[in-house]
Amino acid sequence: MNLYILVIDDEPDVEMLFRQQFRRDLRAGRFTMEFTQSAAAALQCIENAADVSLILILSDINMPGMSGLELLPKAKALRPEVPVIMITAYGDAETKRKALDGGAEALFTKPIDFGMLRSEIDTRVERVA
Secondary structure: OOEEEEEEOOOOHHHHHHHHHOHHHHHHOOOEEEEEOOHHHHHHHHHHOOOOEEEEEEEEOOOOOOOHHHHHHHHHHHOOOOOEEEEEOOOOHHHHHHHHHOOOOEEEEOOOOHHHHHHHHHHHHHHHO
């Protein structure tokens, strides 16, 4: 089974950082990661992944065009069973409330605690396995 994680962030260096942090998992085929730099592209990926085991969506909040908070209800409408974790450089209480009220599972602040993120991913992989 091919487990799939979608990462949405408008900063191009995010993909390299994630690929470096999860290189062993990716090389071993434990899961795959797809990266988009806009919410619109992410929605297209989610629609195209209807027959794939999408286990987690990680989305930045502050992006040009559609924000992560605007993306959240649309992503949940397409795939209500897939958990979404929001990522932001500004982890204030109001942003956290909006993300959680919108259906996000959690809100991580930048710089990302990759130990905590790995734990979240491991939980999702084990549930499907």
